[in-house]
Amino acid sequence: MTNTAAEKVHVHAPSGFPGVELMRARYVTQRFSRHFHEEYAIGVIERGAMRFRYLGNDMTAAAGQVNIVVPGEPHDGHAAADHGWTYRMFYLAPAVLEAALQEVAPQAHQVHFAVGVIADSELAARVLRAHCCFADxxxxxxxRQTLLLDMLTHWISRHGDRRSSLPATHSEAGAADAAREIISERHAEDLRLEEIATYAGMSPFHLVRVFKARFGLTPHAFLVHVRIHRARALLRTHMRLADIAAAVGFSDQSHLTRHFRRQYGVTPGAYRNFIQNSARPHA
Structure with a gap:
């Protein structure tokens, strides 16, 4: 699928590997809006360079480097040079990493990665080998299983911060979590900020500040993210795009298309075609 004469994107969801999705793309003019993923993202820059803001810092991932994003961490993305960037990315559900974590450190309950760019040629080679294998x-x-596990265990053992417990939460964090919960559950509704703030137990102004401090997004930006994430799941069904837009809370299909492309770099229709094509058995 071509966005412009210079931008190409391909998405693949291999059958038999739930929670694993691949993307290979070349971008020149694409600017990703600030968003986050429910999955871990790990990939290699093949050519060019990408700049993004992540974990409070401006970062640049150049050719040969590994780009990482963890679930829930907001980030954006755009070209760091006029010729753009080309990369291969894995999007992995947390359960995929949890299985590998048990192999590396059975006593750990979770793993975190504290950087967004890694200069590790061995890891980059493993990511490329696994990605090419899955695309074949x-x-x-x-x-595929062998190369994926090899990639994950190297990544976790060399760069993971393994933790045995979750950090303690505080009252403001609890209020932000409550707001996040109501937005997630009622994302298709035309929610008012006052209603969310009342549910969270604080003023609207205070809630916006606390919510952004905890999640890196405003309540509205998070609402858009949830709607796009739900739409992405529905694109695996045969629902019409206009019906999907209405089901997740967008006013019309054009709003769905605009926001989906800003977050995933492709239109909903193109994403659906990629997923349907990758699910078909090959002769």
Missing amino acids: PGASTLA
Whole structure:
């Protein structure tokens, strides 16, 4: 699928590997809006360079480097040079990493990665090998499983911060979590800030400040994220795009398309085609 004459994107969801999705893309003019993923993202810059703001810092991922984003951490993205960037990315559900974590450190309950760019040629090679294998329709399940586990164990053991417990929460964090919960549950509604603030137990002004401090997004930006995430799941069904837009709370299909492309770099229709094509058995 082509966005412009210079921008190409391909998405692949391999059958038999729930929670694993791949993307290979070249971007020149694409500017990703500030958003976050429910999954871990790990990939390699093949050519060019990408600049993004992540973990409170401006970062640049250049050719040969590994780009990482953890679930829930807001970030954006755009070209760091006129010729843009090309990369291969994995999007991995937390359960995929949890399985590998048990192999590396059975006593750990979770793993965190404190950087967004890693200069590790061995990890980059593993990511590329696994990505190419998953993209190869003739590759065996065993080959994919082996290379994925090799990539994950190297990544976790070399760069993961393994933790045995979650950090304690405070009253403001609890209020922000409550607001996040109501937005997630009622994302298709036309929610008012006053209603969310009342549910969270603080003033609207205070809630916006606390919510952004905790999640890196305003309540409205988080609402858009939730709607896009729900729409992404529905694109695996046969629902019409206009019906999907209405089901997740967008006023019309054009709003869905605009926000989806700003977050994923492709239109909803193109994403659906990629997923449907990758689910078809190969001769």
